[in-house]
Amino acid sequence: MxxxxxxxxxxxxxxxxxxxxxxxxxxxxxxxxxRLPSKPDPKNAAATARWLAGQNFWGVLSTISSDLGGAPFGNVVSYSDGLPNSGSGIPYFYLTELDPTAKEALKDARSSFTVSEYPLGTCGNTDPENPSCAKLTLTGKLKLLDNLSAEAKYARHALFTKHPEMKDWPIGHNFKIFRLDIENIFLIDWFGGPKPLTPEQYLNYGKIQRYLSYDFLT
Amino acid sequence: MxxxxxxxxxxxxxxxxxxxxxxxxxxxxxxxxxRLPSKPDPKNAAATARWLAGQNFWGVLSTISSDLGGAPFGNVVSYSDGLPNSGSGIPYFYLTELDPTAKEALKDARSSFTVSEYPLGTCGNTDPENPSCAKLTLTGKLKLLDNLSAEAKYARHALFTKHPEMKDWPIGHNFKIFRLDIENIFLIDWFGGPKPLTPEQYLNYGKIQRYLSYDFLT
Known part of the structure; x- marks a missing residue:
């Protein structure tokens, strides 16, 4: 009662x-x-960056626009870094050359990809520009994958799992899979400026975690 | 009963x-x-673009990064285009040179600003990359405003109204007001490619609407 x-x-x-x-x-x-994993401790830069990349499913991909005098051109895109909660940290995209981003990237691969914690709903009342509402920019080269490669097969599965409607997008638009080769990481997840984080630390984060777990269990 | x-x-x-x-x-x-105004008819490009700019309050601002070999650098920022439901379509930003975006813009003003309909919650089950979930990229030059000008006063009021915590941000960080001078508009709000929309059509949209209402009433 x-x-x-x-x-x-x-x-x-x-x-x-x-x-x-x-x-x-x-x-x-x-x-x-x-979205099961909770937000990591901001002191753990690699965990926070990988969490942002793994939990988001769309962001802004910027390329250099030769049509617009070499201006940066940011475009809203969907992406996936792997299957839910087992991502690689590498963003894969499903793009058509009917859209300027893919067309420009094939001429000049310099790109950056940006995601925010804000749409994940964990910033509460905090403003999206407040440093405690985390943000991640991965800068590098946007590369077209060989459509028949094992990586393209994995990326397609990763993309279609997070974005089910993609598999029904028009064949005539000739969507292709692109990967961002990360060369620099800009992460703000607390006060005091960007967190030092190398692409190696970022990409190896899950591997190290898995290794430690394996080591602990055996 | x-x-x-x-x-x-x-x-x-x-x-x-x-x-x-x-x-x-x-x-x-x-x-x-x-968020009172409902989504305009996608056939009305100017109305849709102004709705996206007026209803969003954060997006990704991209500049050219001299530190990263001229790569485009997209950064999550807050913005305001005016007071709620009476915006000008011009995005104003409150940026510090402690952050790379403001620093780079003062060296090379070429920039783009990107917002999506997705965080507004009106895309329903539609994927953020689906053309019926609208997206807007404004490309142009990012300009520092004279802090004592009437425009800076208006922009500060517009920013602080949509982002109340900004007025308490540290004075020592020397935040300054920037405006994007729009030269090109990329709007996708339906199938069939980008909608033709000039900066003049975009910026004059509200004025024309107000003129028509006035004409009708008198």
Whole structure:
């Protein structure tokens, strides 16, 4: 009697509230369920950067626009760094040359890819530009993958898992898989300026974690 | 009796649900209340672009990074194009030279600013890269404003209204107000490629609307 959570009325309310939330957007709900890992300690730069890359599913990919006098051109794109909660940290994209980004990247591969913690919903009331609301920019070269390679097969699976509608996008648009080869990392996740983080530290983060777990278990 | 919306129990449920939603984040709730205008018809390019610029409050600002071999560098920033629901379409930023974006822009003003419809919550189940989930890239020159000018006063008010915590950011960081002078507009808001839209059509959109309303009323 005294425990409200066991009351059928309370259960019905909870169910109603949860259903209403989930019904807002089934895709958002699925993505929410995939967002299991909590935000790492900001002191752990590699973990935070990999968390940002793994939990986001869209960002802004910037290339150099020869059509616009060499100006930087940022474009909203979807991406995937692997299967949910087992990403590689390497962003893969599914782009068509009908869009300027892919076309420009094939002429000049210099690119950067930017994601924010803000859309993950973990910044609370904090402004998106406040350093405690984390942001990540990966700079490097955007490379077209050989469509028949094992990596392209993995990337396609990673992309289609996080973006199910991609597999039905028009064949005539000739979408191709691109990878960002990371050369520099800019991470702000707390006050005091960007966190020092090399591409090696970033890319090896999961491997080291897995190795330590293996070492511990054997 | 038969109308559930008049039942006190239903009202209590509704209040509980709405309260729970609003309590998740007061800032988000305020922003939600400000998002009154609904999405324009995608056929109206100027209205859609101005809606994207007016309803978003953060995006990615890209500059040319001399530190990174001339690569494009996209950075997550907050912005404002004016007071809520009466924006000018011109994005204003509050940036410090402690951050690479402002520093680089003062050396090479070529920039682009990118926002997506996705974080506004109106794309539903649609993927952020699907053309029906609108995206806007404004390309041009990022210019530092004279801090004592009337425009800087307006921009500061516009920024602080949408980003209340900015007024308490450290004085020692020497934040300055920048404006993007728009030279090119890339808008995707439906299938069939970018919508033709000149900076003049974009910037004059509200003025024309106001003129038509005035004409109609007098």
């Amino acid at each position: 005294g425990n409200p959570s066991s009351s059928p009325l309370f259960s019905r309310f909870s169910f109603l509230i949860i259903s209403l939330f989930l019904l807002r957007s089934p895709a958002a709900a699925n993505r929410l369920l995939l | 038969g109308n559930p919306s008049s039942s006190p129990l239903f009202s209590r449920f509704s209040f509980l649900i709405i309260s729970l939603f609003l309590l998740r984040s007061p800032a988000a709730a305020n922003r939600l209340l400000l």
